Amino acid sequence: MSNATPTEGGSIIEEYRYLLSKESVWGWLFLLPTLVALAVVSVFPIIRGILLSFYEYNALRPDVWLGLGNYATIFGLPEFWNVLKNTFVWSFASVVMMAALGLGFALLLDREFKGRSIATTLLLLPWTIPFIAVALNWNLLFDFNLGMFNGILNLLGFERIDWLSRGRYALFSVTLAYVWRNFPFFMITFLAAMKGIPQDLYEAARVDGSTRLDLFRHITLPFLQPIGIVTTLLMSLWTLNHFTLIYVMTSGGPGNASMVLPVYIYRQAFRQNDFGLAAAIAVVMLIIMMGYGLVYLRLYQEEVGGK
Template identity: 60%
Template sequence: MVAEKYRRIIDESDIIKEYQYWLSSESVWGWVFLLPTIAAIGLVNVYPVIRAIYLSFTDYDGITEPTWIGLEHYIRIFTGWPEFWQVLQNTLVWVFGTVVVMLVLGMGFAVLLNHDFPGSGIATSLLLLPWVMPYIAVALNWQWMYRYQTGVFNGLLQLAGLERVLWLGSGKFALAAAMVGWIWRNFPFFMISFLSAMKAIPTELYEAALVDGSSRWELFRHITFPYLQPILIVTTLLMSLWTFNNFTMIFVLTGGGPGLSSMVLPVYVYRKAFITGDMGMAAAIGIVMMLIMLSYGLVYLRFYRADIGQK
């Protein structure tokens, strides 16, 4: 009787539970299975970021030892350094400009493809093709099409009796030209996401609304759009992060030029680190960039979790 009472006390004590928990095969295997992931992510993601935070407080050229200079880089960034602010402004235009247009285009194409017509499947597949292309091919191809003398866009302008335009060589058009190429490459992502979501909307909803005499616009406004909202939020945030982080398109198409007119943060950080050799400053700008992405990403995670919570 007494022994049993003690056994129950021991069984229920936290220390024993903890001990049993750690020996249970699930927790042990759980972490054992994560070891390779932790090693790889640690070496190539986490340690470099910690190292970059350290480097952002130093003066470092990549060859000699870094010298500690405290907040100097950050003070320079945040106390009116016009160059940085221009690049940041370009980046925001680049991200939000392209994402908004992609959203509208993706939605428009999804609405068109949601009709049942012969060949709608083939049309969908063909419209997805830009999204399958590698960035390097997209950037090179658009550079070729934007050429002043031999580019096909200026060729079309001339056919229409208009003047040639200096697309990539002028500060006025370079960023916009790059944005058009980026929009072309990525709008199918929105298109296919919206189309899949639209196909999942029960048709009875539309039929009921049609009986009530709703117009097409009302159908879209009150049925389609609310159904698309969760996927719209997630795809928008994802695409914003991808666009913000993309290096290839701008680097290959314009190199950020002419001057700084189409310079965005990833290319700027690369140039500062590997062309100018100012790795400390590059790291500091990169950390600022990371903070922007993280705060944006946290918003995304909140929506993601809200989305999961609904299911």
């Protein structure tokens, strides 16, 4: 043991001496590869992105310092607010639907029945399909002439709908495809949590006179709450960030009817050739997501930590 090992209640000087000791240097050396990798793939792009947001930047002209000019532009654009609203509606609706579907199927799969493992596999399958394949398949399902949905409407005697090209249907259609692809994540986490609920509690509650609804409300739900909160946080952040499905299915259209922030940032950067503005939107998005994450975790700590 090195003499430089810090003692409890030791002075700051002793702690610095420890940091520079031989033992400590070896520790830092072992950490170095990870730190370098993190800096290259994570820290550097974030700092570069933030710096970029203060410039007018495109591939053709030299950079021009704008200060907060890009931010002023964004907040003055009506379409930005519209895109922001779309992003929240899409994220909120997706997460709520995925959680509800996931919970429903988890409750079904938690029961004993013949063919349960096959049903579980089939229900998990969407989660394994790449987004690009999901997008192409659902484009076919929503196709005006050949799609299944219009086929059903036709059979029932309703008019066909232009799902992906009519303003109010476009966002709904991509949400549906996204929910189908991602609900198994909720399902499997809920199912895992349900397996961890002691059966004794259900039995005690049954002896205590509980109905099925009581069992769900007073035993199942409280046990699912902690994992539900964490899963919801993760899925919210993933959904806010999601790009592929919307880009392939509608590219944010018609107009900006299904436009969400990630696609909007891409369009500003690579279609409008305005990397500075795109970077500023990305910074705004980063702040929103960090704020959401922090508030959510605080609520989680109050809710679960208090118990």
